[in-house]
Amino acid sequence: MQFPSPHEHILPNDITCISSPPLPDQFNVKDRIRGSMLGLATGDALGASVEFMPHQQLLAHPVSGMQSGGTWGLKAGQWTDDTSMALCLASSLITTRIFDPYNQMVRYKWWYKYGFLSSTGHCFDIGKATRNALNIFSQRQKILQQAFGLHNEIQVDSLSFKDVRKVYAFDVNCSGPDVAGNGPLMRLASVPLYYFRNPALAVELSGQSARLTHGSEKAIDACRYYAALIVAALRGESKEQLVSQQFYHNHRAWFGAKDLCTEVLYIALGSYKKPGGYEMGIRGSGYIIKSLEAALWAFWSDGNSFRNGVLAAVNLGDDTDTTAAIYGQLAGAYYGAESILPKWLKQLYAKDLIICISDWLYYFGQQSHSTVHKKKNMYYHVPTQLHKKYSNPAIRMHRGMFQSVVPRRVHKAKNYDSYLRDHLPNPQMWASSQAHIRPQYQQIAANHLVPYSDIFQQPFYSGQR
Structure with missing residues (x-):
């Protein structure tokens, strides 16, 4: 599969598709x-006309199918940044046949600057972050x-x-903690x-x-958890297993030494199981925790x-295309392509591509399986809170695999104190001289770990994908 140069300005619908060699399935x-x-792109296209x-x-005028117009004036079936970035990520994996974070960022930049893999030929929708x-x-x-003496x-x-x-001096991670x-969840699949x-x-x-563009542990862990669900769906697990409160516990070995953060753990334990939906607090906002919960x-x-x-x-409103695109990744992996309405697929822009x-993801993924293995030390060392001067820890290679590196000067106990100070309700002033009250806060943290997730909600992230 050959992808055109961004400077050729070839639209996705005009890219020549070469079939992958057959493999047993x-x-x-x-x-x-x-x-x-397809589920990602379909959800994106369905929500595009009513984004925001x-x-x-x-409620008065619910979406029931593909439609044109809306914020971006798209044709029915055209998709937005969600699908463009997802295709950029896929094109990197297919072209390099490895996980190359630099190449991924290059392709995202191509989309941003030159409209690479955009349904309109230019970047018309991009989140602030x-x-x-x-x-x-x-x-x-x-x-x-400058380092390599290159000219262009x-x-x-x-x-x-x-x-x-x-x-x-170069760090491929370009976001703060x-x-x-x-944004990283919408393109993940x-x-x-x-x-x-x-x-x-x-x-x-x-x-x-996720860390390339969104450095919060909430963004990182939301993608880790959702990836585990997609993997489990592909491996044939039942829907009951996927939505079980025991899913994270049953698949704990997949997550290495780094536990899920509290906000994502709360979702993993079933916070999204609200029959009333919107009336019970489900929101399709730009904050990754709310997006994950809504999907x-x-x-x-x-x-x-x-x-x-x-x-x-889609009909939750607000960030309609992204909520639906996130849903489509997991639902499509579970139900399969045949579950998507044929009339929607017929309208979907660049469906064949x-x-x-x-x-090709299936084909090259099969080949990579025999040569790529996870090392036992491939886990995050990212603490709950990092001092500003320690933000954006570099990714580096470790025996051919990726490892995030955080300065050793960051002490676990200090980070835990910062976590308590920043997140617990009505925290007292915190200083080293108050170490004697730390056990009290530990107990409060334990008591509030799951039932009081509302204290962790930060609506100022809304819309900043």
Whole structure:
């Protein structure tokens, strides 16, 4: 599969699709991979025409199918940044055949600057956090240009992560530790689809994919957890197993030494199981925790119907396309491509390209399985809170695999104190001289770990994907 140069300005519908060689598919995994990618794009396209529309307005005029117009004036079936970034990520995996974070950022930049893999040929919709990260990345590339004595952007973009990791001053992670928009979750699918044969690796690299543009542990862990669900769906687990409160416990080995953060753990334990949906607090906002909860609510309550779930996700309102795209990744992986209405697929822009990319993910993922293995030390060392000067810890290679590196000067106890100080309700002033009251806060933290997740909600992230 060959992808055009961004400077050729070839629209996705005009990219030549070359079929992947056939591989045995005893358990219908290929159809599930297609379903996940098509589900993402279908959800995106269904929600595109009503993006930012409030729930109350959609109650009066609910979306029931593909439609044109809306915020971006798109044709029915055209998709937005969610699918464009998902295809950029997939194209990186297919082209490099490895997880190359630098190449991924290069392709996101191509989309942002040149409209690479955009349904309109230009970037018309981008979240604030993603835009900031890509602007930082473009500036940091000047470090590489100087270090390698390169003359133009094309040469710098052609570097691999194996090359750039040798430059100590360059960091491929271009976000701070407080950025928790839903951008990394909307584009996620191809990482767990590619690496599903190695669940622990799929979970680890899904978290790494988030850190490139969204550095919050909430964004990282939301992607790790959702990747585990997608992997489990591909591996044939039942819906009851996927939505079980025991899912995280039963698959704990997939997550390495780093536990899920409290906000994501609360969702894993079933916070999304609210029959009243919107009336009970489910929201399709740009904050990744709320987006994850909304997508899982739609999956849990869809009555085993992709149509029901994706429309429910859209009609929550606000970040309609992203909520539905996130739902579509998991629902498509579980129900398969055949569950998506044929009339929607007929209208879906560049459907054949998406199917072709899905098939290549399946093909190269099968090949990579025999050579790529997760190392026992591939886990996050990221504490709950990092001092500003320790933000954006570098990713570096460790025996051919990826490892995030945080300065050793960050002490676990100090980070835990920061966590208590920043997150517990009405915390007292915290200082080293008050260490004697730390056990009291430990007990409060234990008591509030799950039932009081509302104290962790931070609505200022809304809309900053």
